[in-house]
Amino acid sequence: MGLKRYSVFAIVREAMSYHQGWERAWPWPKPKRKYDVVIVGAGGHGLATAYYLGKNFGITNVAIIEKGWLGGGNTGRNTTIIRSNYLQDPSAAIYEKARSLYETMSQDLNYNVMFSPRGLLMLGQTEHEVRGYKRTVYANNLQGVETRWIEPDEVKKLVPIINIAGPRYPVLGALYQARGGTARHDAVAWGYARACSAMGMDVIQQCEVTGVRSEGGRVKGIDTTKGAIDCDKLGLVVAGNSSVLAEMAGFRLPIESLALQALVSEPIKPCMDVVVMANTVHGYMSQSDKGEMVIGGGTDGFNNYTQRGSFHHIEETVRSLIETFPMLSRLKMLRQWGGIVDMTGDRSPILSKTPVEGVFVNCGWGTGGFKAIPGSGWAMAELMARGHSPLTEEFSMYRFREGKFIDESVAAGVAH
Numbered sequence: 001m002g003l004k005r006y007s008v009f010a011i012v013r014e015a016m017s018y019h020q021g022w023e024r025a026w027p028w029p030k031p032k033r034k035y036d037v038v039i040v041g042a043g044g045h046g047l048a049t050a051y052y053l054g055k056n057f058g059i060t061n062v063a064i065i066e067k068g069w070l071g072g073g074n075t076g077r078n079t080t081i082i083r084s085n086y087l088q089d090p091s092a093a094i095y096e097k098a099r100s101l102y103e104t105m106s107q108d109l110n111y112n113v114m115f116s117p118r119g120l121l122m123l124g125q126t127e128h129e130v131r132g133y134k135r136t137v138y139a140n141n142l143q144g145v146e147t148r149w150i151e152p153d154e155v156k157k158l159v160p161i162i163n164i165a166g167p168r169y170p171v172l173g174a175l176y177q178a179r180g181g182t183a184r185h186d187a188v189a190w191g192y193a194r195a196c197s198a199m200g201m202d203v204i205q206q207c208e209v210t211g212v213r214s215e216g217g218r219v220k221g222i223d224t225t226k227g228a229i230d231c232d233k234l235g236l237v238v239a240g241n242s243s244v245l246a247e248m249a250g251f252r253l254p255i256e257s258l259a260l261q262a263l264v265s266e267p268i269k270p271c272m273d274v275v276v277m278a279n280t281v282h283g284y285m286s287q288s289d290k291g292e293m294v295i296g297g298g299t300d301g302f303n304n305y306t307q308r309g310s311f312h313h314i315e316e317t318v319r320s321l322i323e324t325f326p327m328l329s330r331l332k333m334l335r336q337w338g339g340i341v342d343m344t345g346d347r348s349p350i351l352s353k354t355p356v357e358g359v360f361v362n363c364g365w366g367t368g369g370f371k372a373i374p375g376s377g378w379a380m381a382e383l384m385a386r387g388h389s390p391l392t393e394e395f396s397m398y399r400f401r402e403g404k405f406i407d408e409s410v411a412a413g414v415a416h
């Protein structure tokens with residue numbers, strides 16, 4: 001379907017007619033009876049999967065089914081950190097693929113996702129952490145991921161508001177990725193949704209999947225609150241709801257669902273133009289374009305589907321960050337929220353075929369999947385179209401049965 005391109009000429013043209021001629025950013029279609037591919041979940045990963053199915057494989061008879069609104073899950077609730085400084089080779093490959101796709105995403109989607117590679121620091125605040133991050137730098141250099149170890153004086157230069165000699169944990173240096181940064185999370189979902197719609201795909205919102213139908217071990221379709229839909233292939237990309245959907249399809253996933261929280265301060269003048277993660281004290285922070293300090297905390301200590309914040313988490317997170325950034329003590333906190341994250345035991349994702357033929361699953365991104373959206377969509381599309389992808393081979397759900405873990409517990413030490 002021909003959606004008009006956004007450009008400077010479009011702004012001039014619409015200015016002539018008092019901006020009355022803008023069309024809806026994407027249509028609001030009714031579901032068809034059958035699609036070649038159905039993706040459940042219109043978060044970043046589901047939408048990116050659909051996008052690359054169309055762009056890389058010409059598969060466009062696709063529906064993306066969303067129970068709420070576009071990007072209303074974790075994609076619209078995260079703190080938008082983008083980086084690829086993971087330890088293990090399979091992780092570095094998929095996260096670096098994603099980071100590199102972010103570099104050109106705005107042009108690619110014809111939608112400004114405000115990618116800002118402002119630089120990212122993971123502070124080393126104990127000897128153990130320093131050793132771990134130096135090891136990651138060596139691994140990254142071998143993997144072709146550009147990171148380096150920086151000493152405290154360079155940290156202070158990059159982050160003047162930091163307290164290098166913290167009361168409990170001094171800053172001993174940092175793992176630095178100069179092309180890490182942030183992007184506008186909603187825009188990532190909106191940009192993909194618009195690009196999918198432009199290829200003729202149906203993005204169907206406010207439509208909950210209530211059942212998965214299969215026959216003889218092969219998928220037939222889904223039941224939804226807007227009726228039954230048949231499909232040849234089905235992608236389950238529902239983050240914290242993955243176990244629920246897997247149960248509908250008749251198998252179990254090694255996923256635990258937990259609420260993860262974040263908060264923002266009142267807006268202030270620019271004071272920090274990098275992203276800082278302080279994993280030992282457990283908090284991380286960046287400054288949004290509006291001037292708010294965007295602060296990430298931890299997960300709840302028990303499994304739940306609550307999708308909301310709680311007061312003790314604000315206290316815990318802010319208290320730990322004040323050690324590192326004393327000026328925070330004078331700021332008011334404005335909002336807090338939560339999302340339901342999907343955690344695996346080895347803190348690595350699952351992109352996999354399943355026991356039901358034609359059903360594929362993409363989940364387990366846990367506290368850190370925003371950064372992976374384009375790489376994950378790229379790889380998942382290849383897996384669904386061809387039956388295999390070099391980027392997903394190691395991320396099969398069966399690795400837990402075989403003990404072939406991809407341990408990223410250090411890289412994912414703090415929620416991000």
Ligand SMILES: Cc1cc2nc3c(=O)[nH]c(=O)nc-3n(C[C@H](O)[C@H](O)[C@H](O)COP(=O)(O)OP(=O)(O)OC[C@H]3O[C@@H](n4cnc5c(N)ncnc54)[C@H](O)[C@@H]3O)c2cc1C
Pocket residue numbers: 040041042043044045046065066067068069070071072073074075076077078079080081082207208209210237238239240241245260261262296337338339340341363365366367368369370371372415416
């Ligand atoms: C507070 C917080 C901070 C975070 N910070 C970062 C960060 O800084 N950097 C980073 O890389 N990652 C971060 N993350 C993690 C990141 O947000 C997620 O890994 C990522 O957004 C997951 O995207 P998704 O598309 O898989 O899931 P989601 O965006 O959650 O999308 C899944 C969708 O499936 C839909 N759905 C569920 N069940 C059904 C059903 N039955 N029928 C139809 N639709 C259904 C949901 O409504 C939802 O919209 C953070 C997460 C949180 C919560």
